[in-house]
Amino acid sequence: MQESFLTTILPQLAAGAAHTGALGFAFDGLHDGEPRIRVPWREDLVGDPDSGVFAGGLVTTLLDHIGGLAVWTALDTFQPIATLDLRVDYMRAARPRQDLLAQGLCYRLTPTIAFVRAWAFEDDPADPVAAAQSAYILNQTREPSTRAAA
Template identity: 70%
Template sequence: MTDMFLTNLLPQLAAGAAHTHALGFQYEGLDGDRVRLRVPYRDDLVGDPETGVLAGGLVTTLLDHVGGLAVWVGLGTYQPIATLDLR
């Protein structure tokens, strides 16, 4: 895997898309071959105001996205892939 992929492209893929940016995804780096993302808590991301539990769509999007990033790290390059299929 090239250093350019890890230092330049991976962070952009992690948080640079319109939906990941709107949701506040932040690239934290790699821990070995594991991609680390975080999403800071915001009131507008809450699915249940009574409990403060985050919306399921946010969690699903985060899992889908970090899974795709992990596949790219495993492949060592960016290429089109399929991630979650929730049917």
């Protein structure tokens, strides 16, 4: 992976857009080669004031965004992409007043579509709050490749 992409561009892609900045998204590095984003808990991002857990829409946005970062990580460069399909399975309620993390893996690239799996969690990726399966359109064609899923 290009060092400048990892240290400069990928963190900007994680948190540099208006909506990601407003939501507090922060690049949390690569973990086993997979990008991770952290969202610090904030009261204004809570969906249910009685429970104190993040809103479901924030979780969906987080999973879609980490999916894009997973694609750019697999490509090792930025290029325009668009979400083609996103399925989110909510597995349990998030823990109250805790940061949320998301991590994603682009497990297959075709010349026009990237396929991603992602999950949101507090501490342990094996205990997800939600998981996503998604596909992204690549706006520049490329040679097909595969990467073994974790």
